[in-house]
Amino acid sequence: MTQGDPLVRLDRVTKRFGDVAAVDDVSLDIAAGEFFALLGPSGCGKTTLMRLIAGFEQPDKGRVFIAGVDMTDVPPHRRPVNMMFQSYALFPHMNVEKNIAFGLRQERASRAKIAERVAEMLRLVQLEGLGKRRPDQLSGGQKQRVALARALAKRPKLLLLDEPLAALDRKLREQTQFELKEVQRRLGTAFVVVTHDQEEASVMASRVAVMRAGRLEQIGTPAEIYARPASRFVAEFIGDINILKRDEEGTREIATAIRPERILLESDAGGSPNSLAGIVDDLAFRGSDTLYRVRLESGTILRVLAANSGGRDAYRPGDRVHVRIPPEACIPLSH
Amino acid sequence: MRAGASLARTGMLVGGFAFLYGPMLLLVVYSFNASRLVTVWAGFSTRWYAALTQEAQLMASVRVSLLVALLSALIATFNGTLAAIALVRFGSFRTRTIFAGAIYAPLVMPEVILGLSLLLLFVALGIERGLWTIVAAHATFTMCFVTVVVQSRLVGFDRALEEAAMDLGAGPARTFIAITLPLIRPAIVAGFLLAFTLSLDDLVIASFTAGPGSTTLPMRVYSQVRLGVSPEINAISTLMLAVVGLALLFFAALSRQRGD
Amino acid sequence: MGPASNVRSGRNWLVIALPYSWLLLFFLAPFALVLKISLSQSALSMPPYAPVFDWSDDLRAIIEKLSALSFDSFAGLFNDSLYVESYVSSVIIAAIATILTLFVAYPFALAIARSSSKLRPILIGLAIAPFWTSFLIRVYAWIMILKDEGLLNRFLLSIGLIDAPLGIFATNTAIVIGIVYSYLPFMLLPLYAAIEAQDPALLEAAADLGASPARAFLRITLPLSMRGVVAGSLLVFIPAVAEFVIPDLLGGSDTLMIGRTLWNDFFLNRDWPAASAAAIVLLLLLVAPLLVYERVQLQDQEARR
Numbered sequence A: 001m002t003q004g005d006p007l008v009r010l011d012r013v014t015k016r017f018g019d020v021a022a023v024d025d026v027s028l029d030i031a032a033g034e035f036f037a038l039l040g041p042s043g044c045g046k047t048t049l050m051r052l053i054a055g056f057e058q059p060d061k062g063r064v065f066i067a068g069v070d071m072t073d074v075p076p077h078r079r080p081v082n083m084m085f086q087s088y089a090l091f092p093h094m095n096v097e098k099n100i101a102f103g104l105r106q107e108r109a110s111r112a113k114i115a116e117r118v119a120e121m122l123r124l125v126q127l128e129g130l131g132k133r134r135p136d137q138l139s140g141g142q143k144q145r146v147a148l149a150r151a152l153a154k155r156p157k158l159l160l161l162d163e164p165l166a167a168l169d170r171k172l173r174e175q176t177q178f179e180l181k182e183v184q185r186r187l188g189t190a191f192v193v194v195t196h197d198q199e200e201a202s203v204m205a206s207r208v209a210v211m212r213a214g215r216l217e218q219i220g221t222p223a224e225i226y227a228r229p230a231s232r233f234v235a236e237f238i239g240d241i242n243i244l245k246r247d248e249e250g251t252r253e254i255a256t257a258i259r260p261e262r263i264l265l266e267s268d269a270g271g272s273p274n275s276l277a278g279i280v281d282d283l284a285f286r287g288s289d290t291l292y293r294v295r296l297e298s299g300t301i302l303r304v305l306a307a308n309s310g311g312r313d314a315y316r317p318g319d320r321v322h323v324r325i326p327p328e329a330c331i332p333l334s335h
Numbered sequence B: 001m002r003a004g005a006s007l008a009r010t011g012m013l014v015g016g017f018a019f020l021y022g023p024m025l026l027l028v029v030y031s032f033n034a035s036r037l038v039t040v041w042a043g044f045s046t047r048w049y050a051a052l053t054q055e056a057q058l059m060a061s062v063r064v065s066l067l068v069a070l071l072s073a074l075i076a077t078f079n080g081t082l083a084a085i086a087l088v089r090f091g092s093f094r095t096r097t098i099f100a101g102a103i104y105a106p107l108v109m110p111e112v113i114l115g116l117s118l119l120l121l122f123v124a125l126g127i128e129r130g131l132w133t134i135v136a137a138h139a140t141f142t143m144c145f146v147t148v149v150v151q152s153r154l155v156g157f158d159r160a161l162e163e164a165a166m167d168l169g170a171g172p173a174r175t176f177i178a179i180t181l182p183l184i185r186p187a188i189v190a191g192f193l194l195a196f197t198l199s200l201d202d203l204v205i206a207s208f209t210a211g212p213g214s215t216t217l218p219m220r221v222y223s224q225v226r227l228g229v230s231p232e233i234n235a236i237s238t239l240m241l242a243v244v245g246l247a248l249l250f251f252a253a254l255s256r257q258r259g260d
Numbered sequence C: 001m002g003p004a005s006n007v008r009s010g011r012n013w014l015v016i017a018l019p020y021s022w023l024l025l026f027f028l029a030p031f032a033l034v035l036k037i038s039l040s041q042s043a044l045s046m047p048p049y050a051p052v053f054d055w056s057d058d059l060r061a062i063i064e065k066l067s068a069l070s071f072d073s074f075a076g077l078f079n080d081s082l083y084v085e086s087y088v089s090s091v092i093i094a095a096i097a098t099i100l101t102l103f104v105a106y107p108f109a110l111a112i113a114r115s116s117s118k119l120r121p122i123l124i125g126l127a128i129a130p131f132w133t134s135f136l137i138r139v140y141a142w143i144m145i146l147k148d149e150g151l152l153n154r155f156l157l158s159i160g161l162i163d164a165p166l167g168i169f170a171t172n173t174a175i176v177i178g179i180v181y182s183y184l185p186f187m188l189l190p191l192y193a194a195i196e197a198q199d200p201a202l203l204e205a206a207a208d209l210g211a212s213p214a215r216a217f218l219r220i221t222l223p224l225s226m227r228g229v230v231a232g233s234l235l236v237f238i239p240a241v242a243e244f245v246i247p248d249l250l251g252g253s254d255t256l257m258i259g260r261t262l263w264n265d266f267f268l269n270r271d272w273p274a275a276s277a278a279a280i281v282l283l284l285l286l287v288a289p290l291l292v293y294e295r296v297q298l299q300d301q302e303a304r305r
Helices: A046-054 A096-106 A111-124 A140-152 A170-187 A198-204 A222-227 A232-237 B002-031 B047-052 B056-089 B096-108 B111-124 B131-155 B159-167 B172-201 B204-209 B217-225 B231-258 C013-038 C059-067 C072-079 C081-113 C120-132 C135-146 C151-158 C172-196 C200-208 C213-224 C226-241 C245-250 C258-267 C272-304
Strands: A008-017 A020-030 A035-039 A061-066 A081-084 A158-162 A190-195 A207-212 A215-220 A242-249 A252-258 A264-266 A275-285 A289-296 A301-307 A320-324 A331-333
Touching: A008 A046, A020 A046, A020 A061, A020 A215, A035 A046, A035 A198, A046 A061, A046 A081, A046 A158, A046 A190, A081 A140, A081 B159, A096 A111, A096 A140, A111 A140, A140 A158, A140 A170, A170 A190, A170 A198, A190 A198, A198 A222, A207 A222, A207 A232, A215 A222, A215 A232, A232 A242, A232 A252, A232 A331, A289 A320, B002 B231, B002 C081, B002 C120, B002 C135, B002 C172, B047 B231, B056 B096, B056 B131, B056 B172, B056 B217, B056 C013, B096 B131, B096 C013, B096 C226, B096 C272, B111 B131, B111 B204, B111 C013, B111 C258, B111 C272, B131 B172, B131 B204, B131 C013, B159 B172, B172 B217, B172 B231, B204 B217, B204 C258, B217 B231, B217 C135, B231 C120, B231 C135, C013 C272, C081 C120, C081 C172, C081 C226, C081 C258, C081 C272, C120 C172, C135 C151, C135 C172, C135 C245, C172 C226, C172 C245, C200 C213, C213 C226, C226 C272, C245 C258, C258 C272
Parallel strands: A035 A190, A035 A207, A081 A158, A158 A190
Antiparallel strands: A008 A020, A008 A061, A207 A215, A242 A252, A252 A331, A264 A320, A275 A289, A275 A320, A289 A301
16 A cells, blocks of 8 residues: 555446436545444445455445555455445354454464454454354344454454444444544544434544445544535435525525524524524423424424523423524525 | 134144045055055955065066156256246246246146157157156256245245345355355255156156166056055055155255254 | 345355256256156056157157147046045045144144243244154054054053043044154244234234224234235145155055055056156146245245345
């Protein structure tokens, strides 16, 4: 790899299944050591994109470079990337150690090296002592760790993770998010994680690509994408949002998006020109905050999130309120 | 009402199993009958089993049957497994419908037709009939059973396992040997046993394709059965039932242990 | 998400070629031969037929011979009342036996499917275990039972229920009993699979909506198990039509079933063209049920993919 080459470069890659373009003319660079997330609803092509990098699919058009080398026609077993499967795909007829050792044995590593690396991996995922267990004797969380250890055992420059947390329950998922981050930081391996959960992507990834119908909608840090969504699709997919339609300029429909937590709820207008009158339609108490549905005089319903900081009484359905929208909270959307 | 339903269910189960196993049980019981008159009980005896060992022809046919079953089951397992892989893994290739049809057809094809057509083939090719013609015939009609058994295992096979192996650096051949084969092995073994049993059992196809020196056990038993009920047949039948029964018990215990 | 593609699945055409050529040689080619011989004249030689085609014939000779093809064997079939009656009685006996098997197997399969989930695999295993034992022996057991001096008659006579033997042996009734008994596992397995796969909540929902158990069975369980009924019935009917062992051992000398007639023509009368023609007609008779069965099989297989 020459200096400056990205770890992965997708160059105008297209992959069709029948008439459907699962990946449609996508170009993308992923740098060494970064934690990258492919985010999108199911069917958007994110898994296909990852399988193109792993080598399980071959593009109809475009090239795939890994560490500066054209890998488009290289089969998966000769690519320097490893993958953690959504189903974990642990070999049921091998114990944990053998699963972890499988990749090393393919490159004919010495017995001593294999033993050493397996022990190291078991330590890394905190499964010391479980090496002799078979996959069906493990809990869901333990299986996930074995899958991670197995995929990392060959020290790949890039690890692909297909919905790594989908099979875990909620509590375990949050804990595992931080553990994955920790492992990634410690090893310096680039991680590409595929997920449909925007919260998961935001928590873990340093950079996120939002996909829709085979195309990349937006790439940026989680904060950038949240604050400045490039399209209405991204705005609605990432977090909660209000979309207000404005007058049409020519043929282009212009909309404005406002995050619910950026709207202020007040009992009187206070003379502000950005204040609108409305009635509380309904509310949902959510612990640290409360989500209000406010019906404006125009009939539009706004979602407003107010922190429950205490001190002031909450509004109740039917209360007359004023909403104030700071101009800088308005996100213009062109499409 | 619940009690009534449960009673009806128990009754049905008892009746059903009595019907299935009663006749075989009678066969076993009367094989220990001292009398030559099969249906008149005259006390316990094992004399008919002792008599069996004197029958050289019978013993020879047992050898033929076992040899035919072993060889034909090996061929059928090989071909049938390949066919299952082709059907499940190769998606739709051009002659898939014909292929699938040709594989499933022997499953339901009447034995008389299979036997007759194979005999005509051997005659037309000028092949002298004997042990090998029975082997070929049996390997043909048992192959589809192997295919069905292996196929059902392959259909439920998680392809991600093979992808994971490739992802970790194993080539296609290595992946097949290290991952696919061990995981479908129970189905292959089951298919082999099924082919073996079916071959051991077959009368009709063997009768068509056998030569003078290659009489199988069912052919020998059949020629004696035609002459009427005899205590010797009861004894040999009991032995055959016992072998199958023990084999089934053994494999039931084995699969239980493995938790399949 | 992305459908598993076949890229690099290492399609090795040998995998198809080996089983395919085996089937071609030992399954498809023989059928061509049966057809060919059924169109030959019978002859008193070895092999007992005068070939129509010789592999060495040139095209002209073949065309000449085609024009002189012998349909004698087929004409013989239809003129010979023995064959026509064999066909008709085979179908009738097989149909009656299939229906009876269904009536025996359905409640049995239902009872097994409704047992506790622990017991179920053991019960279904026991129910199909006889399939692994010798067919011949199972049929033989019924000779012992049904004969005039057999166990059933002796038992009934001894308890005074009858004064003379029933005379079931060597009748079509005996054949039907033999078929029901021998083919019961073939019917049981698809029925059990179809019933067991049903969500038990369906019956609870039906009961909750006011259906009596009988109505729930008729409107829910039975329709949902139709696939099993069809598959099981075909699995019994098709081989039963062509059955040889059962009519030969349990039937009388006047019993006509096509499998046995074919066998006798072949081994006793040594009329190979007639036997071949019988086989072809038998096959034509079974083409429709065979195709239906294959369709059900393929659909099942596609559904599971």
